[in-house]
Amino acid sequence: MSWVNRYVYERPTTPQVHQERVPMPDETCAGCAGTDVRRYPVATHMGPRMVVKCQDCMQVVRIERPGPADAWPPFRPVTMDWDASPAESVTRFLLGASADSTEEASSDE
Numbered sequence: 001m002s003w004v005n006r007y008v009y010e011r012p013t014t015p016q017v018h019q020e021r022v023p024m025p026d027e028t029c030a031g032c033a034g035t036d037v038r039r040y041p042v043a044t045h046m047g048p049r050m051v052v053k054c055q056d057c058m059q060v061v062r063i064e065r066p067g068p069a070d071a072w073p074p075f076r077p078v079t080m081d082w083d084a085s086p087a088e089s090v091t092r093f094l095l096g097a098s099a100d101s102t103e104e105a106s107s108d109e
């Protein structure tokens with residue numbers, strides 16, 4: 001996928017736009033044992049994320065950083081997947097491990 005695809009969008013062909021919630025057939029909810037688990041983009045306090053969520057009880061199964069194929073957020077910055085600069089890495093280290101940095105560290109492995 002070229003970086004151009006992050007910036008060029010076709011005009012919607014439907015009268016209303018909607019977000020498809022992609023079914024995750026191999027996932028099971030830990031809260032209600034439901035199997036209607038879906039993945040879709042969300043905007044959170046940590047920034048744009050992909051959530052895998054039970055559609056029966058709305059329990060979050062997991063939150064992931066969006067990959068290039070997710071096309072989220074719209075107009076995704078070209079530098080979004082770059083590693084942080086050494087100065088930014090030190091700043092994040094000195095500020096301590098937050099929930100967001102823990103999530104990012106585990107998802108980058």
Ligand SMILES: [Zn+2]
Nearest residue numbers: 029032054057
């Ligand atoms: Zn559930």
